[in-house]
Amino acid sequence: MSEITRVLKTFIGYLKRPDLYPELGRKIIKNTVNRGNAFKGKEKTNSWAAERAVSQKQAISTLFGLETGHFRNEYQDVLSNAAQREKECPVKMGGPGALELIYYACEFANAQQVVETGVAYGWSSLASLLSLAKRNGTLYSSDMPYLAQDGDQYVGYVVPENLRSHWKLFRFADKESLPKIFSENAVFDVLHYDSDKSYNGRVWAYGELYKHLKKGGVFISDDIGDNSAYQDFCEKNNIETTVVEYEGKYIGVFIK
Numbered sequence: 189m190s191e192i193t194r195v196l197k198t199f200i201g202y203l204k205r206p207d208l209y210p211e212l213g214r215k216i217i218k219n220t221v222n223r224g225n226a227f228k229g230k231e232k233t234n235s236w237a238a239e240r241a242v243s244q245k246q247a248i249s250t251l252f253g254l255e256t257g258h259f260r261n262e263y264q265d266v267l268s269n270a271a272q273r274e275k276e277c278p279v280k281m282g283g284p285g286a287l288e289l290i291y292y293a294c295e296f297a298n299a300q301q302v303v304e305t306g307v308a309y310g311w312s313s314l315a316s317l318l319s320l321a322k323r324n325g326t327l328y329s330s331d332m333p334y335l336a337q338d339g340d341q342y343v344g345y346v347v348p349e350n351l352r353s354h355w356k357l358f359r360f361a362d363k364e365s366l367p368k369i370f371s372e373n374a375v376f377d378v379l380h381y382d383s384d385k386s387y388n389g390r391v392w393a394y395g396e397l398y399k400h401l402k403k404g405g406v407f408i409s410d411d412i413g414d415n416s417a418y419q420d421f422c423e424k425n426n427i428e429t430t431v432v433e434y435e436g437k438y439i440g441v442f443i444k
């Protein structure tokens with residue numbers, strides 16, 4: 189798909205969804221007056237992250253005191269069925285991230301309530317749900333689909349039917365979804381941020397999500413090397429964070 193076609197399809201996708209008009213306005217500002225925002229402080233943060241990065245396995249062991257072997261063994265079939273679903277999906281989105289980190293964060297926190305931003309195929313949702321289902325817990329997800337691909341119906345495509353009763357999916361931009369989620373449930377055991385990657389988008393959402401994380405809960409953010417929003421957030425709030433390097437990207441994780 190050419191860039192012009194993608195932009196046009198995205199624009200038409202927005203026009204069909206009046207509930208996403210506020211996000212359309214924010215996107216226009218982001219891509220015109222605020223263009224530098226996506227990469228603000230990127231260089232500084234990449235050297236900061238590289239200095240302290242550990243593996244996913246190491247982070248799970250140090251932070252949660254847990255070993256990682258069980259997840260891939262116990263859920264081998266679920267994970268291979270999910271991979272098959274991803275292959276069959278007509279819409280192409282991003283593949284799985286550090287699933288063990290999310291799953292073991294939920295196990296460590298004995299999670300009953302988890303909030304995540306960014307769903308796409310639903311790999312991260314699947315990781316939380318596999319743990320939450322054991323405690324009859326609930327995952328609250330916020331996701332605005334890739335509008336250029338008309339992908340609404342495929343959001344969360346890899347999540348199997350039997351886990352869906354534990355899942356509440358809010359199909360709006362975070363600025364609209366998160367207040368709706370917080371009005372249904374105010375305190376969370378684990379949060380995973382993986383949606384709007386701009387500096388300003390992160391600063392707003394990190395602050396909101398942090399307020400709703402219980403003491404002892406786990407905060408996880410993907411792609412923290414895109415700009416310095418995560419580093420600046422941690423420094424401002426005196427948070428000692430762990431940085432995980434996973435497939436060439438950095439993930440931030442800490443226990444509140």
Ligand SMILES: C[S@@+](CC[C@H](N)C(=O)[O-])C[C@H]1O[C@@H](n2cnc3c(N)ncnc32)[C@H](O)[C@@H]1O
Pocket residue numbers: 282283284285305306307308309310311312313330331332333334360361362363382383384385
């Ligand atoms: C990287 S993907 C999520 C991947 C998923 N967490 C996983 O690990 O499988 C990012 C998702 O966030 C959505 N997104 C981007 N900006 C958003 C926003 N402002 N509000 C809600 N969702 C957004 C995208 O449409 C996409 O579905």
